[in-house]
Amino acid sequence: MLTRRSALMTPLALLATPALAQAPWPNRPTRIVVPIAAGGALDITARMLAERLQALLGQPFVVENRAGAGGNIGSQHVAQSPADGHTLMLAAANTLAANKFLYGNRMPIDPLRDLGPVTRVSTGTILMVVNAQRPWRSFAELIAFARANPGRVSMGSSGTGTTSHLFIERVKRAANVDITHVPYRGGGPAIQDLVAGNIDMMFDVMPALMPHVREGRVRPLAVGSASRVTFVPGLENVPGMDEVLPGQGIDAQAWYAVVSPPGLPAPVLERVHASIVQVARAPDFGERLAPLGFQVVTDATPAAFLEFWRAEEDRWKQLVEISGATAE
Numbered sequence: 001m002l003t004r005r006s007a008l009m010t011p012l013a014l015l016a017t018p019a020l021a022q023a024p025w026p027n028r029p030t031r032i033v034v035p036i037a038a039g040g041a042l043d044i045t046a047r048m049l050a051e052r053l054q055a056l057l058g059q060p061f062v063v064e065n066r067a068g069a070g071g072n073i074g075s076q077h078v079a080q081s082p083a084d085g086h087t088l089m090l091a092a093a094n095t096l097a098a099n100k101f102l103y104g105n106r107m108p109i110d111p112l113r114d115l116g117p118v119t120r121v122s123t124g125t126i127l128m129v130v131n132a133q134r135p136w137r138s139f140a141e142l143i144a145f146a147r148a149n150p151g152r153v154s155m156g157s158s159g160t161g162t163t164s165h166l167f168i169e170r171v172k173r174a175a176n177v178d179i180t181h182v183p184y185r186g187g188g189p190a191i192q193d194l195v196a197g198n199i200d201m202m203f204d205v206m207p208a209l210m211p212h213v214r215e216g217r218v219r220p221l222a223v224g225s226a227s228r229v230t231f232v233p234g235l236e237n238v239p240g241m242d243e244v245l246p247g248q249g250i251d252a253q254a255w256y257a258v259v260s261p262p263g264l265p266a267p268v269l270e271r272v273h274a275s276i277v278q279v280a281r282a283p284d285f286g287e288r289l290a291p292l293g294f295q296v297v298t299d300a301t302p303a304a305f306l307e308f309w310r311a312e313e314d315r316w317k318q319l320v321e322i323s324g325a326t327a328e
Contacts, residue, residue, distance in 0.1 A: 025085040025268045029060040032258075033089040035074025037067040039188020040158055041207035041292075045122060045256055046090040048288060052279035067185045070161040070327060071095030072108055079114040083261040085268040090121065093255045094162045096309065098316040102161040102327040112313065116260040117306040118273050121280050123255040124294035125225035126163060127209050127235070129218040130201045131194055139221045139244040142201070143175050150178035156190035156199040159183050160327050161320075163254045164190075164203040167224055169323035171203075174248040194218060205254050206232065206293025224252030232293045255297065255312075257305065273302055 030053070034046045043065065050061035066074035075095060081087035096111045109115070128139070136142040146153045157164040160183045172179055182199055184190035187208050194202050195217045202209075203224060212218045213234060220238045223229050226249075227240045241250040258276050260269070277298045279285060286296045299305035 025271050026057055026059040028086060029062055030086045030088065031062050031064045033074050033078050033087065034063055034065050035067065035071035035089065035091055035095055036065065036158060037184075037186025037188050038065045039191070039208070040186050041205040041294075042090060042092055042256060043186070043188065044207050045289075045294075048285065049090065049121065049258075049276065049279060052282065052285065053275060056275060056279055065186075070099055070102065070159050072099060072103065075099075075111060075115065076108045078259070078261055079109045081261045083116070083263040083265070085260065085264055085272050087261060088118070088272065089115070089259050090256055091259060092163060093257075093312060093316065094166065096257065096259065097313045098166065098320055099161055099327075100313075101317045101320040102325060104327075106327065111259075112309065114262060116262045116264055116269070117302045117309060118258040118260055118269070119276055119280075119299040119302065119305050120255050120257040120297050120308070121276065122289055122294045123253060123297045124206055124289075124292075125223055125229060126167060126203050126252050126254060127206050127213075127220055127238075127293065128201065128203050128222040128224065129194070129209055129213065129220050131197050131199075132217055132219050133197060134200055134219075136221065137219075139239065142221060143177055146175075146177040146179055151180050153177075153201065154180045154182050154199040156182045156184055156194055156202045158187035158190055158204060159185060161325060163205065163252065166319055166323050166325055167203050167252050169325045170250060170319065171245070173323070174245050174250060207289070210234070210292050224250070226251040229293055231290060233291060235293070257309070269302060
């Protein structure tokens with residue numbers, strides 16, 4: 001008899017490789033730590049992964065939010081967890097590559113040294129939106145108001161040192177404006193205050209913002225990539241950075257990746273990597289991400305992701321230095 005549970009598992013289970021069937025993982029519930037508060041784009045993506053991994057592997061996958069210190073609290077917890085595959089973390093580029101430069105000697109771990117690479121999952125740019133009740137209809141109108149009224153425009157972010165924070169600092173310098181940064185413990189709380197009108201604007205990744213754009217609660221004024229994001233319905237006419245700030249070379253790209261405690265046994269790491277790549281490459285996963293402004297990207301091996309990660313650390317170091325941002 002085909003039960004509801006077996007019906008859910010069948011499409012992914014049919015794709016399972018012999019390696020997935022043999023490795024000693026998972027044999028109990030697995031936690032996917034998200035190092036920010038629930039409700040943001042990172043949290044949304046983690047829950048999509050957890051749902052599909054549970055269907056594929058037949059063991060519970062639970063998302064656990066451990067917010068604080070720009071992701072460092074969750075990162076340190078994962079770094080100190082047993083290296084058996086039952087604790088993983090989905091983290092954003094800023095947590096993995098920028099925090100060590102933002103926090104300096106207050107950084108509790110070195111992510112490249114103290115966390116284990118698995119694979120990237122997705123990549124995309126960020127979106128600039130304002131509360132729909134604000135009068136600004138274009139990026140130029142917002143910047144003109146901010147220049148005439150230094151400090152009066154408030155911009156929320158998902159936390160100090162996050163992509164949204166670093167990017168507004170970069171834009172503020174390029175546009176020569178004073179905008180007040182209001183950090184939150186995750187994208188979800190910041191978006192709630194934006195929709196409520198407690199802050200004026202926000203840069204953040206698209207998966208969490210697009211539902212509010214489509215419901216008319218917020219108004220998009222620009223995307224953070226150099227060019228327009230024409231594949232996202234509703235954003236075809238929203239300008240990119242090359243249009244609103246020409247000549248500044250701004251091109252914001254965010255990525256999310258799965259990491260683990262260091263030293264996973266090779267058979268477990270192979271199975272974790274293969275499982276995550278399998279569910280991320282399934283058509284329905286990409287179809288869910290595309291309308292939100294994200295695209296699937298995975299790495300052929302954990303070693304390939306590690307090589308990418310090392311190169312990204314240098315890029316984020318430069319971004320932190322250019323922005324002048326420091327951890328609060």
